Amino acid sequence: MEFIPNFQITPFIATKLLEIERHKEAIAILPITANVIASLRETARLITTHYSTQIEGNSLTEDEVKQIAQGKSGFPGRERDENEVKNYFSALEFVEEQLKQEVILSEKLVQNIHSLVFYGVKKQSQYRDGQNVIKDGKTKVIVYLPPEAVDVAPMMKALLQWANDQIKYEELPVPIIAALVHYQFATIHPYNDGNGRTARLVTTFILHKTGYGMKGIYSLEEYYAKNLNGYYDALTVGNSHNYYFGRAEADITSFIEYFTQGMAIAFQSVREKALGFNENEKTSGQIYQADRLRELRPQQRQVLSLFQMRKEVSLREIAEHIGINTRSTNNLLQKWMEQGFVKIENNSKKARTYVLDQQWEQVVLDKDIDNVSIEE
Template identity: 30%
Template structure:
């Protein structure tokens, strides 16, 4: 039976606590469905783009966004486009497992792999089939071999043992389980290609199954891709430390925590906007003034000339609108003459 080796350090415990706090906020927050839907779409694009980018695709985020929107994008490699769309389909596939405690079988994992490498490289990647030859883990930035996985003869037994561990009783946080599973799968490297992507989708599936979907508003791969050297070093640390996963898990939970704090901060801004707009409606502010309040929630201040440009009104109308907002206690001014700036009042 597979038994991962690691220590739950104070750093891991503290990061887990922050993640739980962010999870509690998302569960309790009154966030509008339209905002959640928009953020889910944005997170899916980020996850698909960054996870495939880690593996060597050359698409920019802007190109990925256009492809997802069904808009024409020229000059991109067909395989890059297909890998991006496949990743979206794989994430849609695991979304069907939200809060469902069914077993994660080898066939489920094979199914994820089939989706991820479908119609890529002329179908030469043997979708869903364990490799029959030796493969290697190569740093997509430097081209250097950083790991030689187990032989192909060992793969079936290792995968059987791995899946038995996944579905067995474990006295650890589902978050740590997801982190362990991601690394263990990469370590086995059961497929000819697409192992990193499959591991990251599998990690997401485990989180989803255990109630840690976080409304599907996060992208761990964005965190990995922003500092790939740290990502690779954290993975490699396990092998350098006699298969002790402590350093990797510290990195993994830090990444998830950072993502959740970003989501929490965005959610807090949205809630604050909704409260301010509701007060503005009750106070009888016009659409221009409400637009300016939203602007001030995203920018430190606004001048009369900026108000004119933002709302498309005359200086006279701008002066009237701003004076009324100041009188009602929504904004305050600083400076004199043309240097006057208005900022939203604290507590608004």
């Protein structure tokens, strides 16, 4: 049962693909520190979990999701919501682990993701063995009748084979591959419940595996949740709610437009956040450096500029740099070693040299040290 998607790359999609690449490249060359990445990644994980579960009706707030991530539990009357959040965190961690191990997209991977999302345990959850329906939450009218259970396994196999071929041969842009897999997964609806969350995690896996992971610092789920009607409208194509009466051959260009627009928005957002974090960290770093430098005496501050030029210096070089005799310099060095400012690197009497203690070496390594005000 071969998967043959029907779509067009419209001018709108082409524009969004260019935007995605532009933001991706801009983020790649930003001097983002490890601290900034860690902060953005943690924020993205919380946002992803909050919005992906919210789409399915979870009532926990973003702050409550954060509390759960920090180990707090006990939300009376909302145990199911709490478990959904915990399960989603587990599934996210599993996806991250699988990416590190460089596994490929497979039925086993999909089934493990679904099991973690829905049951909270890692096992190969089996596809549904009966018919399911999607109804309007308010009117209870059937809005979609997925394929029969007997067709689910061959359709999933065909989808994953198609996705792996596309990833291998790069015949389509990655965002389009991810969009098509997301759409087709929702179309097949292989499980009775948990399909949406699993589809979004599978999409995340594909994007990360193909170079669009951005170190895990963005979230598409926020876009879906804030454009939920657009999400469902984009998924609803064809002339009939029955899969066999038109949806299989339907043009799904509208969903690709929706998806690529979401990626462009998410990438732009994280680019702006990264710039903001960098500026804040730079300012904080300058304040920190100024505070540290104020701890030093004037002669120590003078010596810092010498250590900026070379990591290892001799007693004579220090004496000449601060303009005092070697005996006085030696006395200063003894005091500075007791204070943890410098330490001996080469202990030879004839060629003794000194280096900064590690904590002060880090201060010197800061390229903005010359711009830090150290006036009393």
